[in-house]
Amino acid sequence: MALTTSEIEVVSDSPATESSTTVKADANEPVITDVFSASAYGNLEKLRKFVQIDGCSLSKPDVNGYYALQWASLNNFAGAAQYIIDHGADVNAVDNSRQTALHWAAVRGWVLVADVLLQNGARLEAADANGYRATHVAAQYGQTTFLNHLITKYVADFDSPDNYGRSQLHWASYKGFADTIRLLLFRDANPRRQDIEGCTPLHWAAISGNMDACTILVHAGTKEELLLKDNAGFTPAQLASDKGHRHVAFFLLNAQRTQGRCFKGKFFTEKLGQMGYAPILFFILIALMVLFVNSILLEPTFPRLTAAVGLWGWMAVSLAFGTLLMFYRCSSKDPGYVKKRSEAFANRAVEDGPLLDIDLSNSLTWTGNWSQLCPSCKIIRPVRSKHCPSCKLCVEQFDHHCPWISNCVGKRNRWDFFVFLCMATITGSVSGAVAIQRMWTDPAVFPTSITWFHRMLIIHPGAIIFLFMDFILWIAATTLAISQGSQIARNITTNELANRGRYWSGVSGFNNTIFSYEKLLKNFQKLSADLQYSDFHVSVEKITSFLQRCYQPRVTPHNTLAKNETTLTYT
Template identity: 40%
Template sequence: MKRMVEEDPQCVNARDGAGYRALQWAALNNRVAAATLLLDSGSEVDAGDNEGQTAMHWACVRGALPCAELLLRRGANLNAADSRGYVPLHVAAQYGHTGMIYHFKMRWNVDVDVTDLDGRTALHWASYKGFPDPVKLLICMDADIYRADKEGCTPLHWSAMKGKSEATHLLVQAGGSSVLTAVDVDGNTPEALATDKGHHSLAYFLHNQHKQLSTRDHFWTQKGMAVACLSLILGLMLGFTHYVMFASGVATMDVSLAFWSLVVLGSSSAGLYYMRRVSNADPGFVTAAALSSLRRGTRPSSAANDVDDRLNHSELWAGNWNQLCVSCKLVKPFGTKHCSMRDKCVARFDHYCPWMGNTIGKRNHRDFVVFLILESFAMVVAFAVAVVRYGEESPGEKYRNNTGILMFAAFDALTLLPVIMLTISQLVQVAQNVTTNELSNAHRYSYLKSSDGAFVNPFDRGSHLANIRAFFFPSKNAPLIDDIAAGLTTVTVDRTV
């Protein structure tokens, strides 16, 4: 090739029979050495083919990032549009090259909302093709999720029309009710287009999401089962008082039983106090502002100076797009998960508890476990007292009625069984310093896997006792983001090309 260039210097800009140039072929196949030779020999970096596509467009077809970076350093125009208005970013989105999109934004601060001749952005194309990672990244880059093209279609219209479920889920999570009710020029919502194209399961999902989002913030949706839980506990306390402590026809309690009965009522009352704390607490909501002091990763020397620091993160430079949250638009620390019911990311997310009407996370997990312990203890003691009372002799045996005691004992036992199982499960997890979410979804989290794929818990402090002590007796100024979780993502980033 070098000899050919020396013999005919003009060949570097010559077209083949189809109108393509040598630099385009080098870019398509990521031939950095060949592209360097062509550019050094006078090849025009922004020269287009018959459709106006440049070497940069071709590099984006196969995600040839090293060659694309070479072209950019040699002055390639990232905003060069072909005959259909496609810029390189559109092509990268059309072919699902998430890393290239990230590179263009972080190194060259590309405009993610630039449109083609039909008014479509990179997010439209990623949604149309159904690539979840580009969709996720573009949303977190603040791409306009509500922007309509010339047909009035938003990105959600296109993903619903093509039956792309993953992209649809992400767009709904990020856009909420507004994106679900958007209509195109013909008055069609995304749900209507999904139905029209035969994607009935996707249309059903969109319909249900619209219903759920419209009632998600209502009091009874958030706290309805918490009210039921409160009523259940109060009902057990009243039943214990009426049917066991002051049972009709049964002898007056002795001092010992009276003491344990008061313990039952005291433990139940303390449990209600902790229930209130759990229900009303901030479970550990994570925001971009809260993460600003926990910057991880090193800004590459050639990164654009005015890019969003939220995205300048080692996990993203490493291509771990699963750490992105499209609702909160942040990079989730390890152990953090987005709660769909509260629509916020929660540090050390354990689960959403409808009986508490709140998410269980870093800030209220201890109170939740204490609540379980207190109520389990109260129900065990109450059952024991009921059994003793049932067997007591009564001076007025013919007036004795044990039905109330039996009913209370049966109801107490039925309630106790699931509660004590949950309590034991939570205590085992506390001893291991692992959450319910991590145990249930360990296969999704790379930080819970060793090099050979076996489960490993990086949050384990070395012993059950150390884990229990740290859980029940945290330091007064304990950070929102677990120190171990912060340490997991501390790496040195070297992204020079």
């Protein structure tokens, strides 16, 4: 496949040739000389003058073939658009590229002017010379809100091919608009659709090297999309490698290996594979407990147990049993799975409509964040939830997926996981101390350290093995317990901490951090009041104000186009 000839044509809004609407961007006041410039700037007063006094027509194009209604639609002047339509303009007039005013409104995602056009008879499914509909243009520019508005309110077709067989999902994947991809997959767009060159949306995401797009498509899809080949015989991973996107190629190849395990398809081995490392860890804990009892407490070559050492030793055994119970609880408990829609609703027939029952504006969990849409589970996730690729379900307050318990750590089992880690730390500390005491007080060893170690290794190999394994597990449990305790105190999860650069960007980011510290300080204040410590006082307001001054977020202005960039062309 010749990649140079298979690139998708990219929609741009750079000006083509200078027309009567072209105005210098640095001018203090716009130069309005005709109905086209008046429409572009939304100057209704001058527009009325040109039409009602000068007798200018609103149904004729300018020198480049563009209509006044298109200029008003491009810049979201709904009042001007309504005036133009009321005075004889054709709402479905097309320019030289067969683009309508609705196409121009889709470039910048203007919902208000789109409503004006559609309520006055604009053809929703009108296609231009390339077969692009308004939904295609919205996908090309990542106008997710606009696209969802057309789908929800006007039942727009969101999975239609253009002249090259490329759907809206192809375009969003190629351009790397993650939110648009989520919406389309959430609405059941077909991720396996192949264009005239045999490329799926995943092929185009791989060609452009968009890791976010590839990640969403892979997690929401199956092994079939990973192995589909284009007309030239290339898989998405091969195209990514050929384009030099090594990180994308590595991710796709790893996804192929993960979904193509040899045990898949065999019931017993598949179930065993889904259990993860939990059986291994359970066996290790049982083996260590047996080793501790036989090689430390009941070992006949050690001195007779004293009452104090025996008490601590059997206390460690009791703690070990409690740790095993907490381990089972963490592994088997529901971490906070968000239920999927019913199969009957999810697999609704095509003629019933494109999931019209999903009204994001009326959803109790919808906050306007498109990342809440789960294209895999087809649900609106609660805030702080995340889809787990291992469990294939969304988890509330997702912390992380722990392979050692073969379960996610989330809202419902996070405290259980923390208690399990604390008990494992205490058990390891007590049993390790008892083991060291028993070995150190053994009168059969020689005084030098080298001789002592060799003698212990020969006479008490079980004790040495136990101490070594106990130390490794104690280090791991202690580190995780400290980490989890710190995150719980700050009201943050491991997932949020790992993605803090993405989750906390912009104005609201540091406010979330301040809220965490504010909540923690208020907890301390309440505790001090309960304990009647009159000398303990923390001013939350002062500290919060100080943090806000120290961590002023850097606000990046929204991307805007210069006023002279008012020509819409497809290049």
